[in-house]
Amino acid sequence: MKRSRPPTSAGGAPGAPVRPSPQAARLVAEFLEWLTVERGAPETTRAAYAADLDQLVRALAARGVDMGHPEDVDYRHIQAWIGQLYRQGMARSTMARKLAAARTFFRHLQRRGLVDANAAALVRNPRQERRQPRILNVEEARALLGADPASPAAAPKSPDAARLRCRDLALAELLYGSGLRISEALGLDLDDIQLAEGMARVMGKGARERMAPLSDASLHALRAWLEERPYLAAVDCPALFVGARGGRLDRREAARRIARLCREAGLDVSISPHALRHSFATHLLDAGADLRSVQELLGHKRLATTQRYTQVSLERLMRIYDQAHPRAKKA
CATH class of the missing domain: 1.10.150.130 (Tyrosine recombinase, N-terminal domain)
Known part of the structure; x- marks a missing residue:
């Protein structure tokens, strides 16, 4: 016993x-x-x-x-x-x-x-x-990442405020353009970004390293941020994304800044940084990307983890069908 x-x-x-x-x-x-x-x-x-x-x-x-x-x-x-x-x-x-x-x-x-x-x-x-995770549709993603910098909501109050907004847009572009986890993006150091090759060296879960491609929009936003970063970063800080005090940007502040970008873009929802990763995966699958390729881009260990996005895409497709097709059942 x-x-x-x-x-x-x-x-x-x-x-x-x-x-x-x-x-x-x-x-x-x-x-x-x-x-x-x-x-x-x-x-x-x-x-x-x-x-x-x-x-x-x-x-x-x-x-x-x-x-x-x-x-x-x-x-x-x-x-x-x-x-x-x-x-x-x-x-x-x-x-x-x-x-x-x-x-x-x-x-x-x-x-x-x-x-x-x-x-x-x-x-x-x-x-x-x-x-199912909350995601942006394609138009909402464009609005978030292409918000007019001269809009009253986005008008910076100081040079440092303008620099922080430049950082926020670079971070959002990276989350949506490369599908990174917020912890992966905030863990990046300067030497992890290879602008010439258009790649980022990412340390994922379980200390699994992968190379993530950078979109053209991400490269443009990152170059703009790297020009402003020296004005904010502490001398000995290796982090790509830094906060107002010069140290590595933390998750809580990153979430607040992404929510702020949503408000500036006029979206009726505020999404989390992780929702940009969900949007990345769903939009790729909607466009016909191979599930295995999306798995590799996301850094998932198991294919089953990636397959949930196919369910999201299928449900969205059925909603569009029900709303648009004359022979479909209307809610």
Whole structure:
């Protein structure tokens, strides 16, 4: 029979906050170190795993199960944790991500011989909601990227404001023109951009490097930004895209600036940076691009990940048909 150890709490009294054991903290820290050193995971991935595993360790401790003795954990404990997250109203996609973190962690413990089986492997993923990403149509993309710089909404208040807008347009062109993830675009350094060859060296998920082609519009926007960048960038900053203080531009500010471009373009929606990547893939497929080629351009490891865009394209095609064809059923 599995043995359970009493939970460790901060004050030892019933209902007090549960504190993981030192052994549990050590196992998680060793896993995170392996994830960074052996797998080359970026800091964002490490931080996500750390948060998810800390939540799991605390949830198990509250049930009297110490992750410091992982052989005591079985699939029912993991299942109970996922059930608890469901009752809290957590998004199913988030629950699936946390479960994937637990599976990877236990697989690592299994390789080290600390457990005989992967306790999380027998727990099924929550059924996912069928949410399709919000994308721009072609006309909206043209409006966003071709907004009149002299329009009142876009009129810069200072030279630095004009430079930041130049940066924002270059970033948007890169996201839509090359289909980069926002983390990939913001992770680019100056020497990753090869203007003469029209290519960018991109570090994708799982430390997988790929070469991404740059559109003519992207090249034009990047050249304009590179002329303005020295006025904003700190001397020792290698980043392609920098913020107002001279350091590497962060994701939150990038999202705000893309939303601002949407307002300046007169769009009735504000889209996320990632929606430009979705738009890139969907518009390529709509134009007849090969699915395998789109997979390579997006840097997807599995073709199944790219195939969801075919569903988006099909649904859009059916909507156009229903609206336009005289023999189609009208909503």
